[in-house]
Amino acid sequence: MKVHNYSAGPCILPNEVFQQASKAVLEYENTGLSILEMSHRSKEMVAMADNAVALVKEVLGVPEGYSVLFLQGGASMQFYMSALNFLSSNGKAGYIDTGVWSSKAIIEAKRLGDIEVLASSKDKNYNYIPKGYNVPAGLDFLHYTTNNTIYGTEFFHTPKTDAVLIADMSSDIFSRPINVADYGLIYAGAQKNLGPAGVTLVIVKDELLGKSGRDIPSMLDYSVHVKGESMFNTPPVYSIYVSMLTLEWLKKNGGIPWMDNLNQQKADLLYSEIDRNTKFLGTAEKEDRSRMNVTFVLQDDSKSDVFSKMLADANISGLKGHRSVGGFRASMYNALPLESVQVLVDVMKEFERTNG
Amino acid sequence: MKVHNYSAGPCILPNEVFQQASKAVLEYENTGLSILEMSHRSKEMVAMADNAVALVKEVLGVPEGYSVLFLQGGASMQFYMSALNFLSSNGKAGYIDTGVWSSKAIIEAKRLGDIEVLASSKDKNYNYIPKGYNVPAGLDFLHYTTNNTIYGTEFFHTPKTDAVLIADMSSDIFSRPINVADYGLIYAGAQKNLGPAGVTLVIVKDELLGKSGRDIPSMLDYSVHVKGESMFNTPPVYSIYVSMLTLEWLKKNGGIPWMDNLNQQKADLLYSEIDRNTKFLGTAEKEDRSRMNVTFVLQDDSKSDVFSKMLADANISGLKGHRSVGGFRASMYNALPLESVQVLVDVMKEFERTNG
Numbered sequence: 001m002k003v004h005n006y007s008a009g010p011c012i013l014p015n016e017v018f019q020q021a022s023k024a025v026l027e028y029e030n031t032g033l034s035i036l037e038m039s040h041r042s043k044e045m046v047a048m049a050d051n052a053v054a055l056v057k058e059v060l061g062v063p064e065g066y067s068v069l070f071l072q073g074g075a076s077m078q079f080y081m082s083a084l085n086f087l088s089s090n091g092k093a094g095y096i097d098t099g100v101w102s103s104k105a106i107i108e109a110k111r112l113g114d115i116e117v118l119a120s121s122k123d124k125n126y127n128y129i130p131k132g133y134n135v136p137a138g139l140d141f142l143h144y145t146t147n148n149t150i151y152g153t154e155f156f157h158t159p160k161t162d163a164v165l166i167a168d169m170s171s172d173i174f175s176r177p178i179n180v181a182d183y184g185l186i187y188a189g190a191q192k193n194l195g196p197a198g199v200t201l202v203i204v205k206d207e208l209l210g211k212s213g214r215d216i217p218s219m220l221d222y223s224v225h226v227k228g229e230s231m232f233n234t235p236p237v238y239s240i241y242v243s244m245l246t247l248e249w250l251k252k253n254g255g256i257p258w259m260d261n262l263n264q265q266k267a268d269l270l271y272s273e274i275d276r277n278t279k280f281l282g283t284a285e286k287e288d289r290s291r292m293n294v295t296f297v298l299q300d301d302s303k304s305d306v307f308s309k310m311l312a313d314a315n316i317s318g319l320k321g322h323r324s325v326g327g328f329r330a331s332m333y334n335a336l337p338l339e340s341v342q343v344l345v346d347v348m349k350e351f352e353r354t355n356g
Numbered sequence: 357m358k359v360h361n362y363s364a365g366p367c368i369l370p371n372e373v374f375q376q377a378s379k380a381v382l383e384y385e386n387t388g389l390s391i392l393e394m395s396h397r398s399k400e401m402v403a404m405a406d407n408a409v410a411l412v413k414e415v416l417g418v419p420e421g422y423s424v425l426f427l428q429g430g431a432s433m434q435f436y437m438s439a440l441n442f443l444s445s446n447g448k449a450g451y452i453d454t455g456v457w458s459s460k461a462i463i464e465a466k467r468l469g470d471i472e473v474l475a476s477s478k479d480k481n482y483n484y485i486p487k488g489y490n491v492p493a494g495l496d497f498l499h500y501t502t503n504n505t506i507y508g509t510e511f512f513h514t515p516k517t518d519a520v521l522i523a524d525m526s527s528d529i530f531s532r533p534i535n536v537a538d539y540g541l542i543y544a545g546a547q548k549n550l551g552p553a554g555v556t557l558v559i560v561k562d563e564l565l566g567k568s569g570r571d572i573p574s575m576l577d578y579s580v581h582v583k584g585e586s587m588f589n590t591p592p593v594y595s596i597y598v599s600m601l602t603l604e605w606l607k608k609n610g611g612i613p614w615m616d617n618l619n620q621q622k623a624d625l626l627y628s629e630i631d632r633n634t635k636f637l638g639t640a641e642k643e644d645r646s647r648m649n650v651t652f653v654l655q656d657d658s659k660s661d662v663f664s665k666m667l668a669d670a671n672i673s674g675l676k677g678h679r680s681v682g683g684f685r686a687s688m689y690n691a692l693p694l695e696s697v698q699v700l701v702d703v704m705k706e707f708e709r710t711n712g
Binding site: 074199234 | 366369377387388394395398428429433460547551552555575588589590593594598673674
């Protein structure tokens with residue numbers, strides 16, 4: 001029986017990706033070798049990695065002058081690495097605080113210099129996206145988190161600033177159109193819309209590199225990875241491969257416009273049920289509701305076990321909310337089919353009917 | 357037809373590991389989910405990661421007071437991270453330089469303080485292991501690389517020092533017995549004897565942590581990962597899983613004593629042929645010859661294409677030497693069967709016979 005996988009990450013990927021990824025572990029394209037035992041510098045793996053980079057560029061519309069890297073360490077490593085490369089020794093940077101991930105980025109950046117939190121939604125447990133905040137002149141960069149997995153909020157505007165814009169897009173990249181040219185640096189842990197855990201996508205504007213005036217360790221220096229074409233050291237080959245397969249799936253089906261439309265349909269379907277159903281309540285401000293992570297609670301929390309049992313019976317997994325928000329969280333990443341959302345909505349209707 | 361995979365890394369792993377690793381991508385243990393779409397915090401993946409840690413401890417005989425971590429970034433990240441955690445602000449560390457990897461470790465450590473190269477074999481293109489060097493008192497630590505993949509040399513003694521001993525064991529860990537208690541820190545990129553690329557094994561003595569007096573970024577702080585049990589952030593789940601399978605294979609077959617014996621047989625078989633055969637010459641000093649990477653050249657280099665053709669015909673792959681040494685390199689990691697070494701030896705004999 002099919003599992004409807006609402007895991008917040010690592011999360012669902014397309015079934016056809018799993019099929020091909022499984023085959024490659026047995027044998028990669030008639031080489032007689034498993035992909036797991038192939039040198040990253042073999043012609044096959046170099047071509048595979050090049051293809052992954054080309055697909056990112058094509059699908060996202062990455063303009064000239066940007067490099068696409070596949071690194072390790074996740075967004076958590078990028079919190080420090082981004083500041084290390086972009087914050088000059090006596091410079092200042094601005095951060096928008098929209099939750100745990102922004103806060104962690106701020107902690108790491110503060111090790112390196114003057115960090116100003118320009119806006120925060122902490123006052124309401126991060127259930128909205130700050131707007132109308134003031135961005136001072138003279139910042140080295142402005143950093144924000146485009147989607148906030150725990151609280152179910154998402155930026156639907158791009159912050160206005162003359163400074164270099166840096167975005168952690170871990171949980172909504174490839175889900176909608178973005179204008180890469182607006183950014184100096186985009187980073188994203190792969191394990192939502194791109195691939196399995198273990199690889200981090202970085203898109204960086206080349207001309208901004210090498211200007212911080214700092215001594216940067218090789219592995220934390222974007223310039224080193226740009227020069228090495230992500231093979232300065234042994235890259236996480238298999239995670240890149242699965243990401244490449246996911247990008248092929250995305251491109252084949254219509255790319256970002258297709259995905260954007262499908263994600264809107266999924267979000268409309270679930271949010272309209274939350275708003276209609278007398279038994280549920282959404283936790284995020286309506287205008288800031290994430291299309292990736294839908295957070296909601298029961299009107300009557302004592303019925304939590306009943307609803308959870310119904311979810312389990314319908315083979316819906318991963319819907320438990322983060323402990324800091326409680327309730328439920330439906331993570332609807334790119335590969336989650338509309339049908340799975342319909343199954344969830346049906347359970348919610350049934351819950352309303354049987355718990356009147 | 358079977359490929360005899362002599363790749364220097366990523367490299368051959370046991371065939372049964374590939375079989376099981378392939379299945380888990382389709383479905384992990386009757387969960388209805390691919391391992392690639394499972395949360396690292398699911399009970400199944402937490403149990404899997406715990407098992408991987410327990411297997412490392414059992415197979416290597418890790419004593420109490422040490423933590424086993426699975427991190428990202430490879431040995432290249434450890435070059436910096438090890439010094440950042442173990443070199444105090446005004447301290448000094450000693451390094452033994454046995455090749456490219458040692459040299460890279462030295463470069464990263466020098467960013468942080470006073471580094472003394474205690475011995476080097478650079479004078480002979482790293483074809484031997486330095487001995488009889490002096491280790492000054494008062495070092496924060498002594499760092500060395502146990503096996504040198506490019507040059508085919510390996511330490512068969514443990515450097516004597518009162519300082520904390522740090523070893524990069526990327527290319528020979530799990531190939532022979534080690535006394536973990538001799539070390540303050542052991543690190544190893546997985547992609548030789550442990551698993552696929554994308555995960556780094558760290559074994560660290562807990563009581564040595566938190567003493568450098570430095571402000572350490574979270575992701576570069578061993579203490580943070582010890583506290584988070586390698587799940588401070590999303591770990592490279594699949595690479596850990598494949599490593600766990602490889603450790604199960606190792607344990608089931610007799611553990612380190614079995615492996616040690618088999619590696620000796622493989623090394624004896626190939627080195628004795630190199631020494632017997634009039635057409636070949638080993639490049640490393642005999643007493644320092646690596647059991648993992650066997651480097652040799654043709655007596656008559658003009659026959660290189662002929663020999664390479666014979667290797668290809670025998671389905672032997674990955675034998676090309678590193679560009680800095682030339683010639684040939686047979687990487688015989690744990691999972692390479694004795695039979696593959698016999699096939700190589702047979703080709704060498706045939707080459708001698710037909711190119712007299």
